[in-house]
Amino acid sequence: MIHSSAQSKKIRRQLPATIAIGAGIASFLVVAAILAPFVAPYDALKMAAGPRLSAPSGNHLFGTDDFGRDLFSRVLIGARLSLGIGIVAVISGLVAGGLLGLFAAFGGRHVEAVLLRLIDVLYSFPDTLVALILVAFLGPGIENATVAITISLIPFYARVTYGLAVRERAKPYVEAARLAGIRSARLVRVHIMPNIGHSLISMATLGFSSAILSAAGLSFLGLGVQPPSPEWGAILASGRNYITKAPWILIFPGLAIFVTVLSFNLIGDGLRDLFDHRRKTP
Amino acid sequence: MASSSYIEVRDLSVDFSGENGAPKAVDGVSFDLARGEILALVGESGSGKTVTSLSLMKLLPEAARWTGHISIDGVDIATKDRRSMEDIRGSKVGMIFQEPATSLNPVLTIARQMTEGLRRHKLLSATKAAAMARAALLDVGIADPDRIMAQFPHQLSGGIRQLVLIAAAIALQPDVLLADEPTTALDVTVQAQVLDLLVNLKSRMGVGILLVTHDIGVVAETADRVAVMRDGRILETGFVEDVLTAPQHDYTKALLASHLTLQQALAVRSAGNSRFPR
Amino acid sequence: MTPVPVLSASSITKVFQAGGKQLTALRGISIAPLAGETFGIIGESGSGKSTFGRIAVGLEMPSSGELYIEGERVDDLPASLRRKKFLRCQMIFQDPYSSLNPRLTIGKQIGEAIYAQGVLDWRQIRGDVGELLEKVGLRRDSADRYPHEFSGGQRQRIAIARALAPSPRIVVADEPVSSLDVSIQAQILDLLASVQNEHLLCYILISHDMSVIARLCDRVAVMHRGRIVELGPTSSVIGTPQHPYTRNLLDAVPRLGRRRSGHGPTTAALPTHGDDDNLIEISSGHFVLQSTAM
Numbered sequence: 041m042i043h044s045s046a047q048s049k050k051i052r053r054q055l056p057a058t059i060a061i062g063a064g065i066a067s068f069l070v071v072a073a074i075l076a077p078f079v080a081p082y083d084a085l086k087m088a089a090g091p092r093l094s095a096p097s098g099n100h101l102f103g104t105d106d107f108g109r110d111l112f113s114r115v116l117i118g119a120r121l122s123l124g125i126g127i128v129a130v131i132s133g134l135v136a137g138g139l140l141g142l143f144a145a146f147g148g149r150h151v152e153a154v155l156l157r158l159i160d161v162l163y164s165f166p167d168t169l170v171a172l173i174l175v176a177f178l179g180p181g182i183e184n185a186t187v188a189i190t191i192s193l194i195p196f197y198a199r200v201t202y203g204l205a206v207r208e209r210a211k212p213y214v215e216a217a218r219l220a221g222i223r224s225a226r227l228v229r230v231h232i233m234p235n236i237g238h239s240l241i242s243m244a245t246l247g248f249s250s251a252i253l254s255a256a257g258l259s260f261l262g263l264g265v266q267p268p269s270p271e272w273g274a275i276l277a278s279g280r281n282y283i284t285k286a287p288w289i290l291i292f293p294g295l296a297i298f299v300t301v302l303s304f305n306l307i308g309d310g311l312r313d314l315f316d317h318r319r320k321t322p
Numbered sequence: 323m324a325s326s327s328y329i330e331v332r333d334l335s336v337d338f339s340g341e342n343g344a345p346k347a348v349d350g351v352s353f354d355l356a357r358g359e360i361l362a363l364v365g366e367s368g369s370g371k372t373v374t375s376l377s378l379m380k381l382l383p384e385a386a387r388w389t390g391h392i393s394i395d396g397v398d399i400a401t402k403d404r405r406s407m408e409d410i411r412g413s414k415v416g417m418i419f420q421e422p423a424t425s426l427n428p429v430l431t432i433a434r435q436m437t438e439g440l441r442r443h444k445l446l447s448a449t450k451a452a453a454m455a456r457a458a459l460l461d462v463g464i465a466d467p468d469r470i471m472a473q474f475p476h477q478l479s480g481g482i483r484q485l486v487l488i489a490a491a492i493a494l495q496p497d498v499l500l501a502d503e504p505t506t507a508l509d510v511t512v513q514a515q516v517l518d519l520l521v522n523l524k525s526r527m528g529v530g531i532l533l534v535t536h537d538i539g540v541v542a543e544t545a546d547r548v549a550v551m552r553d554g555r556i557l558e559t560g561f562v563e564d565v566l567t568a569p570q571h572d573y574t575k576a577l578l579a580s581h582l583t584l585q586q587a588l589a590v591r592s593a594g595n596s597r598f599p600r
Numbered sequence: 601m602t603p604v605p606v607l608s609a610s611s612i613t614k615v616f617q618a619g620g621k622q623l624t625a626l627r628g629i630s631i632a633p634l635a636g637e638t639f640g641i642i643g644e645s646g647s648g649k650s651t652f653g654r655i656a657v658g659l660e661m662p663s664s665g666e667l668y669i670e671g672e673r674v675d676d677l678p679a680s681l682r683r684k685k686f687l688r689c690q691m692i693f694q695d696p697y698s699s700l701n702p703r704l705t706i707g708k709q710i711g712e713a714i715y716a717q718g719v720l721d722w723r724q725i726r727g728d729v730g731e732l733l734e735k736v737g738l739r740r741d742s743a744d745r746y747p748h749e750f751s752g753g754q755r756q757r758i759a760i761a762r763a764l765a766p767s768p769r770i771v772v773a774d775e776p777v778s779s780l781d782v783s784i785q786a787q788i789l790d791l792l793a794s795v796q797n798e799h800l801l802c803y804i805l806i807s808h809d810m811s812v813i814a815r816l817c818d819r820v821a822v823m824h825r826g827r828i829v830e831l832g833p834t835s836s837v838i839g840t841p842q843h844p845y846t847r848n849l850l851d852a853v854p855r856l857g858r859r860r861s862g863h864g865p866t867t868a869a870l871p872t873h874g875d876d877d878n879l880i881e882i883s884s885g886h887f888v889l890q891s892t893a894m
Binding site (some may be wrong): 366367427463478480492509510511512513514515517518519521522524526536537539540542543544566578580581582583584585588589590591 | 644645646670782783808809810811812814815816817818827834835838848849850851852853854855856857858859860861862863864865867
Binding site for chain 3 (some may be wrong): 211212214215216217218219220221222226230231234235285315
């Protein structure tokens, strides 16, 4: 079926609403995070910036916490921490896990057997648990938490990359390249990677959500970002005792986490739909 | 002359693009199908033969627009909604498609799929439906229906799957069958079996069959009448023995010429520059 | 000078393990196509013909038996040396849509094969690619276009160009025209014939369609359930089929001038074969699988 360039343009124009909405929200969050130090009305660490435990008002959009710190500023600065951890962990995890998966797919039958077993065993642990255990070894703190989360994501990315690579490997065009004498290294670089790239990107966005949740979870338990840093999970932890008295301390960071995860999931889902749609039109 | 027409199509046109002047998928097609005869729609891909058969059951995609007149058993289907069309499908018109693999649900046994299909069309007890399914499988030549009914689709060969689908199509004793390239995806020995079965169903059950195919050999062996299609139009139609022995339209002649017998194919090879003349 | 077998398969057997079950795809296949010959393999699904094709180019290894390419044994070589020997065998795949990388220009895909031979100058490669494209009936400037810009028939031409790029001695064509419209099939088959004459290639042409085999093949092996049941010159096998399965196969082909009765196609009963059965020569070059099993 001849596929004219006019038809390609038409498909590309039908960008799913999910990507648009998700990307919109995500960009807003990223921009907010970048501009946070300049936009935040108060110093996020300054205590007694306002009355303790006061409800959201004109002065304090999200209210204040038990130290009198402005919650809006804290959530804003916290965005840098949460998103920062997420991005670093995802990119590092994707590269490390991706390489592992590709190596398993193309390293030969023995390498494949060993690595696959290894990946499957590691993958069977919930990634937040892995992060927890690692942080217990490494000690608390934002750097250790980031390392732990990165490592916890590796089995997932390894597995996904392996699956995609193996599926691509079985396709006739890869076999034909093999027959022509193309070696594995070039096969992966020129044939496999470009064809699995999009799927990996959509998987990356989903891993990002997982990373943010792990980061918040670790901070909530006091194992990740240390107080007084306003990582969202840490803010949640600080509001634990004030559920009835000052629920906004929990609501706003919780909402921030929810919106962030939602937006990246929307992007991931939308990307997946888009690439499935592309695949169906030869 | 065939007995009174069961399906009547007059001036059917189907348009996908919605633009004026763009070529239509089907352009002014008219034909009749009576019970007890096999009418073949033959043409290459893009000729509009599949779109024509889908139009009869109003199975075209949303984007399609059609005009013309289609009546089934005297009833104009233009005004029929999806529910009524579903009633007609199954009890009056059975359908068989090209790919047996995609028409069967992989997670249900054959027995479940057939009985559920039957009960959707007619009020039947589970036992009655199973008995009808069993009888239909015997009708298509499956000697051990109970064993087949207990299996899942992936456990059966392509040929058996297609026989199962034909059984499902005839189980409610429809008046006509729409068969769209029913043998194209099958091995040639199985193809012979299935084509022979269609002829058998025609004579034994009196069912009328609209057979869509690209293979003129299939037309010659099984059909009573033929309509040759190209670019959405019927170029020539008539009884098979007339059209195939004395074709009028150049395209029909070209179609016939491109169908080589094995001996002719061998001759082509010998005429070429072969180092191994044998 | 007696023609030399460019590929020699001796008692090739292939067993697949799937889950806990074993599937024997090939049982003792022995053929010896000659240089410049078109050797056909015909069979239906489950015959093992595609599996044999893949073994002939090195995409699968036999479970037992011996495979020789230009007189050298290849099945007992380690993987690194094997790849080099098998370069002389290329394949044309059935599906023109999945046999080309959607993200690379066709010039790159054809050129890659030349690059892998050690030709590193991409300008020269471009020249060679242009020649190959013209040879298969496409324009030189097609090299910069992507697969999705071509029709199915054109893609098969590209696949042929790619198979020719490493200057092979053997080309295995696995159902090369089955996915194409009938009107295009003849063009591609003619192209294959013309290319072969120029390069003295040996084709192993695998098909389920007897008319394709008849049109191109000098000899044909009829496969059924992993065995060769008949082997011989194409005209002889088609003209005087000996094995009941061959007869059924030929009889089943739809043709003009015959009507289906509706009482079941007349098929001959098939004999059962054991692993000890051998091919018996019944006339010059024409063999049939004997049936010793009771």
